[in-house]
Amino acid sequence: MSTETKTTEPTMTDPIVDVHAHLLLPALQQAVSARDPEGFAAAQALEARRNGPESLAQSGRMIGERMPLLTSLDARLAEMDRQGVDVQLVSPSPSHYYPWAGEELAAWASHEANRAVAEHVAGAPERLLGLGLVPLQHPHLVVAALEDAVVANGLAGVELSSFAGDVELSDERLEPFWTRAEELDAIVFLHPFGCSLDERLDRFYLSNTVGQPVENAVALSHLIFSGVLDRHPRLRLVAAHGGGYLPTFLGRSDHAWQVRPEAHGCRELPSSYLRRLRFDSLVHTPGSLRALVEAAGADRVLLGTDYPFDMGVDDPVERVREVGLAEADEYAILSGNATELFRAFSTAPEPAS
DSSP states (O other): OOSOOOOOOOOTTOOOEEEEEEEOOHHHHHHHHHHOHHHHHHHHHHHHHHHOHHHHHHHHHHHHHTHHHHHOHHHHHHHHHHHTOOEEEEEEOGGGOOTTOOHHHHHHHHHHHHHHHHHHHHTSTTTEEEEEEOOTTSGGGHHHHHHIIIIITOOSEEEEOSEETTEETTOGGGHHHHHHHHHTTOEEEEOOOSOTTGGGGOSTTHHHHTHHHHHHHHHHHHHHHTTHHHHOTTOEEEESGGGTTSTTOTHHHHHHHHHOGGGOOSSSOGGGGGGGOEEESOOSSHHHHHHHHHHHOGGGEEOOOOBTSTTSOSOHHHHHHTTOOOHHHHHIIIIIHHHHHHGGGGSOOOOOO
């Protein structure tokens, strides 16, 4: 399979697809808390330190106001209609990663998340596809969780954090996961939750506005510099938030690759790997989206909203159209690239032997 997609001419019937939309699972959250109250409390305390009291309170109010959009199928479909979105790729809220959970709880939580997402999208199969979860902090469990998501529950792939505990995406223990993701043609959606800068970002909502783009850049750099993308060129990896700070500032990475031997773990210039990745369009300004398209190519960018959180956008189609891209490029971002990405799921994959 080629590592590149090609733009094609638009048709009036092509669906507009949002690849970055979330589902909240309150019952799962309650069950995880009940199964390990001490671990859950410690994780909540860490989030409080990372975000600060002002942001934590505002986020609580925001989620409360948007709970129907996060949980109700009818509310989701109505909002999609209002936005002009035909199809959503639905992933769990990253708050369900539980990177602190022990092996048994983590495996159970990912299985329950996979089942819940599958149940939600089954309510509107012509309009929704789903992504599951894997317990990244336990690398020996992630292949089974991936198969549970894709093979057992019929999901399109999995959502993955930028790191979990001591596990970076360059970790050699994840090699079987990348191999199996290629075999299944599974989508891997990179979406950070939390930032390792911790209390340095606990004011002004820097935990999100700065922390998320930093985490995207760090995680993608691990994938590039470690050679993961060389060893697994068929990975269908989509980075949220336009890939964060990385795509438009890779000149420094290219320079390091040229002058530093320890930065030479990948075969080619780091900037060349943008053609092996995909990015959502959630970069907030026309100039930023133009820069992303220039850096990665219009065939590597897909519509993303971060539905329904306040750091997302509720006029996604207009946001893309106001950039003033060529018609074929605009079509590719709104529809064509996602159609190509989903094409592998016309037939169900078989379990590993």
